[in-house]
Every structure is written in structure tokens, then in C-alpha cells.
Amino acid sequence: MSSSSSNYYCALLKHCCEVRNHIQAKKLHCHIFKTLRIPETFLLNNLISTYGKLGNIVYAQRVFDQMPEPNLFSWNSVLSTYSKAGKISEMQAVFNRMPSRDVVSWNSLISGYASISIVNSVKTYNLMLREGSNNLTRITFSTMLILASSRGCVNLGRQIHVHIVKFGFQSYVFVGSPLVDMYSKTGFISDARKAFEEIPEKNVVMFNTMLTGLLRFGMIGDSRQFFYDMKEKDSISWTTMITGLTQNGLNKEAIDLFRKMRLETLEMDQYTFGSVLTACGGLLALQEGKQVHAYIIRTDYKDNIFVGSALVDMYCKCKSIRSAETVFKRMAFKNVVSWTAMLVGYGQNGYSEEAVKVFCDMQKDGVKPDDFTLGSVISSCANLASMEEGAQFHGRALATGLLSFITVSNALVTLYGKCGSIEDSHRLFNEMSVRDEVSWTALVSGYAKFGKAHETIRLFESMLAYGLKPDEITFIGVLSACSRAGLVEKGKQIFQSMIEEYRIVPILDHYSCMIDLYSRAGKLEEARNFINQMPFCPDAIGWATLLSSCRFYGNMEIGKWAAESLLELEPHNTASFILLSSIYAAKGNWEEVAKLRKGMRDKGLRKEQGCSWIKYKNTVHIFSADDRSNPFSDQIYSELEKLNYKMLKEGYVPDMNSVLHDVEDSEKIKMLNHHSERLAIAFGLIFIPPNLPIRVVKNLRVCGDCHNATKYISKITQREILVRDAARFHLFKDGTCSCGDFW
Structure with a gap:
């Protein structure tokens, strides 16, 4: 058979690999043995490699076994097949039977062990060292560095670094990039920089690896300088920098850099678009997001599932829920990320019922939810106070094993707390093998909502004893509990610790809790003094809280002040009229009640109907x-x-x-x-x-x-x-x- 025929068959086999066509590969196999009496070893080696890449180990081994004179490449091909497939014992058996071995054989063995056992990979590497330096190549060192990096084994990485220098591989860029990456991923950025500087000739891959390391450590100033000092930048450099800025909250700078990248007419990929859309969402920059969307439509990424999901997320964060729906409906293909983006968007924008419907549609579409999706839909049930549906999702979490994920457990603790089943909430909390700040906050908030002030405070103190740091939501829960139990001094103490010990700047909700604390306890003068010392005016909730307590305690003077302040803030809020009317009605002053009602009619206001x-x-x-x-x-x-x-x-x-x-x-x-x-x-x-x-x-x-x-x-x-x-x-x-x- 001529070599041209072999090349023709090899080209066809390569095409089978590219299109993942198992059936065509088998047909070619059959045709080769029907038409050729003795196929060349070169062609049979390609056939083994094809079956290996297609994951058909049985046929790869069968071709190998039928070979009259397998050469070293044949042995390496079948060895490599077992190494991708993770068939460790078979891989080791083939390696042991090999009449001779080269560096490819050793590297295949190391790669095969890498996904299963770091110990065996290191043992194999040490055997290579004993065999002599001729066995070592840049691929060997690169593989071992990637292994050390993925397992966080910096000491192993340092040993490999010593060998790299000893055997003269330190100048190779192919080795230098994983070396820099290993040091930065294991937390040694200064060593990464030193390794980077010691490589005499660097390519853009090396620069990108170093840039990624600096960004990983949040070294924005150094990253920015390093990026602009790079003489040669490619699309990956720009995308890496944009992504790093976004991940560090510098969304405006990320958008500006995206604009500069466009001016450079560099090719953009799904990660570029995904990062800049995340930046737009983080800034609530709807117009900029629309501009990016318009640009995407003119590219090959308009139907990309990753980009489509990022667009849905951006529009949802910018509260343009209808635009998000339009993008979502037009997506030809959707994965769990796409569905979750739409579901979470509905939930965050107050469309909890739609979020639950999306989850049901997702299941009909055959997409399996992950822990984040299930946690999100349970959160929507919590917002709807729909315990029946939430309990069904609880059952699904048990059946699928997703209950073990903390995102799902936390959502269920919140659900039962918001639905008034605090015992179920606490039971779930106790059953959790791992708890974080969100878990504790969910339970604290649940007890606070239930008015169980002393239990809330005990939980809060237990949370602190476990060394967990409360956030602003935790403090809202515990302060509201203090207010409902009349624990004024305790509430004041917790409020001060929030500012001084935990360095949390109070928001309106915290101030409203404190106004409520003083007001409910009848300390209306202290409430007034507290308001006067606030850095900003209370919102409508704060004024209404004070006014409600003035009604309860019959304090006309502070009640008028609170009512006038509420009217000034929200002229069309009926609460000031209603609550002030209550104060007058309690004192039998029906004339003033009538005046207030007339004032409401003149303004065209109506009391919100209770239902x-x-x-x-x-x-x-x-x-x-x-x-x-x-x-x-x-x-x-x-x-x-x-x-x-x-x-x-x-x-x-x-x-x-x-x-x-x-x-x-x-x-x-x-x-x-x-x-x-x-x-x-x-x-x-x-x-x-x-x-x-x-x-x-x-x-x-x-x-x-x-x-x-x-x-x-x-x-x-x-x-x-x-x-x-x-x-x-x-x-x-x-x-x-x-x-x-x-x-």
C-alpha cells in the first residue's frame, strides 16, 4: 500500500475525531481491513489514537492486540488511551509490559496518575529522575507544576523549580508560565514575580500569566501598571485586565478599558463580553449595557449561551426585567446558568411567582437545577410566604442530595422562618453539618420576626462565640428583637458594638430599629433626640414608627412633629393623616379628626384598604x-x-x-x-x-x-x-x- 493511501485514511480518521463520529470511525476501520492486506503500522497507530480520543478503549486495545509488530508509538498510543480514560490499573499494566520506554511513555504515566493520585505521580517523576536527565522534558516539568498548583502543594512546586534550574530548563517559556502560575495560585506572589523576572525571553503568554497572578491577589495598582507597561498585548491580556477590574469592583474602569479595547480593534470572546456585562450590571449602567448588547449583535457571539446568560443577568440587575425576558426567550439554547439568571432576576425584582414558574419550566425543558438554582427558587417561595411550595422544593432537595449544599439549607432555614414555622427552621439549622454567617443570620432574623427577643439575643451571642462575624442584616434582626421586647439598654449596647467593634456603618434600617426601640418603650423624647443626632433624616418608616408610638402613648407634641416631617417627606403618604387622626380620636377630638379627613380628600388621598x-x-x-x-x-x-x-x-x-x-x-x-x-x-x-x-x-x-x-x-x-x-x-x-x- 502506498504512503499516500495511508495519509488519506489518516486524514479521514482525523476528521472523525473532530466531529466526534464514532460510527464513521468504525466504518473506516472495517474498510481498511477489507481493502488492505497488511495495513502500515503508521496507519494502525492513527487508528488506535482515534479510538482513544473518541473514548473507545475496547476497540483501541483490539487494534493494538492485532498488530504484528507494534512500535514504541503504538505502545504510547494505547498507554495514552488508558491515561485519559482514567483506567489506572490498565495503564500501569501496559507501562510495565512495554519493551522500551521514552519520555512520552513516562509523561503519559504521570498525567494519568495526576487526576487520581498525586503520590503516584510524584513517585513516577522520581523514577524518571533516577533513569537520568535525558528522560526529562519541558512537558514533564509543566505537568508536575500544574499538578502542584492544582493541589496547592507549594513545597512540591519548589522542588520542581530546583530541578528546572539544575537541568537547565529555566529559560523555557513553556516551563516559566506554569512556574509563575504555580507560585501565584499557592499564595506566593513575590516568588512568582522573581521567577518571572529570571526568565530572559518572555512571550505574551508569560505576561498574561503574571498579570493574572497580580489580579488574583487584588493588587490592582501593580496590575494596572504591569498591563500598561506590556509592550505586546493580545486579546487575552485585555480580557484578563477587564475581568480583574470587574472582580475587584472597579466596574467603571472595566467599562472604560472595554471601550479602549474596541478602539484597538482586537478580537473579543465570550469572556470579554461576560466581564463587561457584569460591570454594567454592577453599576446599574443600563445604557452602557445596551450599547454592549448592540455591539454583540454584530458579532459571532450573539447566539453564545454564555453571553446570553450574561445579558439576562445584566438586564435583571439594571431592573429592566422585560429586556431580560426578551433576551431569554430568544436564546436558542439554554443551560442551567441561563435559567438561573432569569430565575434570580425575577426574585431580585420582586417577581417571586414568576421565579417559581421559571423553575417549573426549566424542569420541563429537562435542565437539572444545581444548588444555586434550587436555593434561589426556595428564596422566592420565602418571599411569597408560600410554605406549601417551599416544602415541595425541600422534598426535591432531599431526593437529589442538594440539601447538603449550604446555599439550599440556608434558603430553607429562611423559608421556614419567614413562613412562621420557626421550629422547623431551627431543626434544619441544627441538622446542618456546616453553618456560615448566612445560616446564623437566617435563624436570628426568623426568631426576631417571631418576636422571640431573648432567643434571638441568645442566638446572636452564640454566633459571636463561634467566631462568626455578623453583617448588617444580622444586626437588623437582633436590634428589631430588642425593640419588640423593650430591651432599650441592650439594644443601645448592640448598636454601639456594631459601629465600634464591627466597623459597620449604620444604614436607614438600623436607625429605624433604634427609633422603634425608643418609641415602643415610651421613650419618645429620647427618640426625638436620637433623630436629631442622626447623620441624615429618617425615612417614612422611621417617622411612621415614631408617630405610631405617639398615638399609643397619646403624645400630641412629638406626634405632630413626626406627622409634619412625614408629610414633608412624602406628601401623599396617608399614614401621617391616619395615625394623627388616631391620636385625636383617642382624646375624643372629633373636630380635628374631621379636618384631617377633609385634608386627605382635598389631596385626593385614600387610606390603604386593609385586607x-x-x-x-x-x-x-x-x-x-x-x-x-x-x-x-x-x-x-x-x-x-x-x-x-x-x-x-x-x-x-x-x-x-x-x-x-x-x-x-x-x-x-x-x-x-x-x-x-x-x-x-x-x-x-x-x-x-x-x-x-x-x-x-x-x-x-x-x-x-x-x-x-x-x-x-x-x-x-x-x-x-x-x-x-x-x-x-x-x-x-x-x-x-x-x-x-x-x-
Whole structure:
């Protein structure tokens, strides 16, 4: 057979590897043995290599076994096949049978062991040294340096470095790049720099490796200088620098460098686009993001799955959710990253129901969620306070083994805490093998939301004892717990430690917690002094909190100040009118109440309507005060009549101050009895099985009279009633509430 025929078959075999066509390779194999009496060894070696690259070990070994006179290349080909495939024992057996070995044989053995056993790789390397320096090549040293780098074995890397110098390989760029990379990845940037400087002739790969090392250590100033001093830069250099700037939070500089890269007319890849889009998202720079998108459309990366996912993420972060949807829907192919980007984007923009739907669509599409995806959809269920759906995802986490991931466990701890099942939240927390700051914060926040102040503080102190650092969210939880339990001094102490010990600059939420702390405890003058010393004015929540307490304690002077401040901040906020009206109504000053109502009408303002809802058999039933639209209204109102009669016998006294209308007491009692949460509770008593708690959600804070009435209802019916209002959870049981009547 002529060598030209062999070359022809070799070219066809190479094509089979490129297109990953197993069937065509077998057909060629069959054709070769049918048409050629004795195929050349060169051709058979190529056939072994082809089967090896296609992962067909059986056929590779079969061709080798049929060879009349295998040469060293034949042995190395079959050895290499077992080494990719991770067949270590077979690889070692072939190596032991080899009549002779060269450097390729030794390097294949080292590479094969590298993915399984660093010890055996080092043993093989040491055997090579004993055989003599002729066996050592730059590939050997490069392989060993990559191995040392991947396993974080700097001492091994230093030994390899000594051998590199001893055998005269220090001037090779192919060895120098992994040497620099090894030192930088194992945390020795000064050694990396020294190794870099000692290489006489450097190419752009070497410069890029050093640049990556500097950026990995966050040495932005040095990286920037190094980048601009590079005489030769390629697309990788620019992309590396843009990525490094983005990862270190220098998003504006990353975008500016991207613009300069465009002016240099350098080729960009998916990593370039991904990094600059991340920078745009980090800055909420929607216009710049759109410009990058427009440029991408004109490139070959417009249908790239990595770039598409980055675009979805950028638009979501810039709160352009409809643009994100458009990009997502147009993506021809989606992977778990794409789906997760859309899901997380919905969740972060308040579209929790859409996030859950995306997760379901993702499963229909056959894409398996990872821990981040599952954690994100559970977080969306937590925001919806949908424990039923969340519990289903909990089951999925158990079935798939994803519960072992801390992202999923943390999301579930948060879910149960937000849904009012604090016992389940704590049980999951206790079952976690590893806990981080997020785990502790989730549980602290859950107990705080439940009003269990002393448990919250104990958890917080345990967290500190474990050496974990609380963040600003942790402090919001523990400060709010102090405010709801009236622990003023403890709250002040924690607030000071947050600033002085943990160096956390307070945000509005922290200040609102402190205003709440003073206000709820009746220390209204101290609350006013605290506000006057704040570096900025309170937000609407802060003023409304103070005003609400002024109503409770009947402080007209500070109440007026808080109401006027709230009106100045938000002229169309009805809270100032409502709460100030409450103060006047409590004092019987109906004339002032009428003036305030007229002021609201003149401004075209209406009080936000209170509503409550309860879920039953996958249907949400919504109620407003005096609502008779529910198909079961007759039964509901009949149930309320019976309850009211039993409550009065037990000693219930209606709180007339909760009604802001100048009407007869009998009419006030009727109005109180038909508040939205009572209608929802009555519905629950009728339809929710006795062994299950009744779960009600309300959009506003529960009024004092309904809070008192629900305690009586829980005692009379012997039912657990969980009410989640705008401020917190209330678990009513046996005539008491978990908040201790302090909310």
C-alpha cells in the first residue's frame, strides 16, 4: 500500500475525531481491513489514537492486540488511551509490559496518575529522575507544576523549580508560565514575580500569566501598571485586565478599558463580553449595557449561551426585567446558568411567582437545577410566604442530595422562618453539618420576626462565640428583637458594638430599629433626640414608627412633629393623616379628626384598604372589612357571631379606640367584629382541618382589638392561629400570643 493511501485514511480518521463520529470511525476501520492486506503500522497507530480520543478503549486495545509488530508509538498510543480514560490499573499494566520506554511513555504515566493520585505521580517523576536527565522534558516539568498548583502543594512546586534550574530548563517559556502560575495560585506572589523576572525571553503568554497572578491577589495598582507597561498585548491580556477590574469592583474602569479595547480593534470572546456585562450590571449602567448588547449583535457571539446568560443577568440587575425576558426567550439554547439568571432576576425584582414558574419550566425543558438554582427558587417561595411550595422544593432537595449544599439549607432555614414555622427552621439549622454567617443570620432574623427577643439575643451571642462575624442584616434582626421586647439598654449596647467593634456603618434600617426601640418603650423624647443626632433624616418608616408610638402613648407634641416631617417627606403618604387622626380620636377630638379627613380628600388621598388572605386547597381567599363577596360568607358571618358571643362570656372587652369614627358603641363593635383578619380566621376555622394551624396574612399591622380578640379565639377553639402582618408574626395559642402583647 502506498504512503499516500495511508495519509488519506489518516486524514479521514482525523476528521472523525473532530466531529466526534464514532460510527464513521468504525466504518473506516472495517474498510481498511477489507481493502488492505497488511495495513502500515503508521496507519494502525492513527487508528488506535482515534479510538482513544473518541473514548473507545475496547476497540483501541483490539487494534493494538492485532498488530504484528507494534512500535514504541503504538505502545504510547494505547498507554495514552488508558491515561485519559482514567483506567489506572490498565495503564500501569501496559507501562510495565512495554519493551522500551521514552519520555512520552513516562509523561503519559504521570498525567494519568495526576487526576487520581498525586503520590503516584510524584513517585513516577522520581523514577524518571533516577533513569537520568535525558528522560526529562519541558512537558514533564509543566505537568508536575500544574499538578502542584492544582493541589496547592507549594513545597512540591519548589522542588520542581530546583530541578528546572539544575537541568537547565529555566529559560523555557513553556516551563516559566506554569512556574509563575504555580507560585501565584499557592499564595506566593513575590516568588512568582522573581521567577518571572529570571526568565530572559518572555512571550505574551508569560505576561498574561503574571498579570493574572497580580489580579488574583487584588493588587490592582501593580496590575494596572504591569498591563500598561506590556509592550505586546493580545486579546487575552485585555480580557484578563477587564475581568480583574470587574472582580475587584472597579466596574467603571472595566467599562472604560472595554471601550479602549474596541478602539484597538482586537478580537473579543465570550469572556470579554461576560466581564463587561457584569460591570454594567454592577453599576446599574443600563445604557452602557445596551450599547454592549448592540455591539454583540454584530458579532459571532450573539447566539453564545454564555453571553446570553450574561445579558439576562445584566438586564435583571439594571431592573429592566422585560429586556431580560426578551433576551431569554430568544436564546436558542439554554443551560442551567441561563435559567438561573432569569430565575434570580425575577426574585431580585420582586417577581417571586414568576421565579417559581421559571423553575417549573426549566424542569420541563429537562435542565437539572444545581444548588444555586434550587436555593434561589426556595428564596422566592420565602418571599411569597408560600410554605406549601417551599416544602415541595425541600422534598426535591432531599431526593437529589442538594440539601447538603449550604446555599439550599440556608434558603430553607429562611423559608421556614419567614413562613412562621420557626421550629422547623431551627431543626434544619441544627441538622446542618456546616453553618456560615448566612445560616446564623437566617435563624436570628426568623426568631426576631417571631418576636422571640431573648432567643434571638441568645442566638446572636452564640454566633459571636463561634467566631462568626455578623453583617448588617444580622444586626437588623437582633436590634428589631430588642425593640419588640423593650430591651432599650441592650439594644443601645448592640448598636454601639456594631459601629465600634464591627466597623459597620449604620444604614436607614438600623436607625429605624433604634427609633422603634425608643418609641415602643415610651421613650419618645429620647427618640426625638436620637433623630436629631442622626447623620441624615429618617425615612417614612422611621417617622411612621415614631408617630405610631405617639398615638399609643397619646403624645400630641412629638406626634405632630413626626406627622409634619412625614408629610414633608412624602406628601401623599396617608399614614401621617391616619395615625394623627388616631391620636385625636383617642382624646375624643372629633373636630380635628374631621379636618384631617377633609385634608386627605382635598389631596385626593385614600387610606390603604386593609385586607387579609388565607390559602386553602391551592386557592387564595382574600377578605376586606365587611366583605361579603366570598361564596361562603353566610357561614363565615355565622361563625363570627358564635365566636363573639363566646368571647364576651370569657371576658373579652372590645377596644373602641381602634375605631376612628364618631359613631355609637354598638356600631363600633360591629365594625371591629368584621375586620378582614377575623373573616379570614373564621374561614380557616370552618375549612382548615383541626390538626393544622390556621395561617393568615395581612397587608397592614394587626389592630389592638383584633390582636386581643384572636387570643380569645385561640383559647375558645383550641386552635393554633398564625397571623403574619406587615410587621411580624403572631402565633396565637391557648389565649396567648408569641409577641407577648408587645408589637
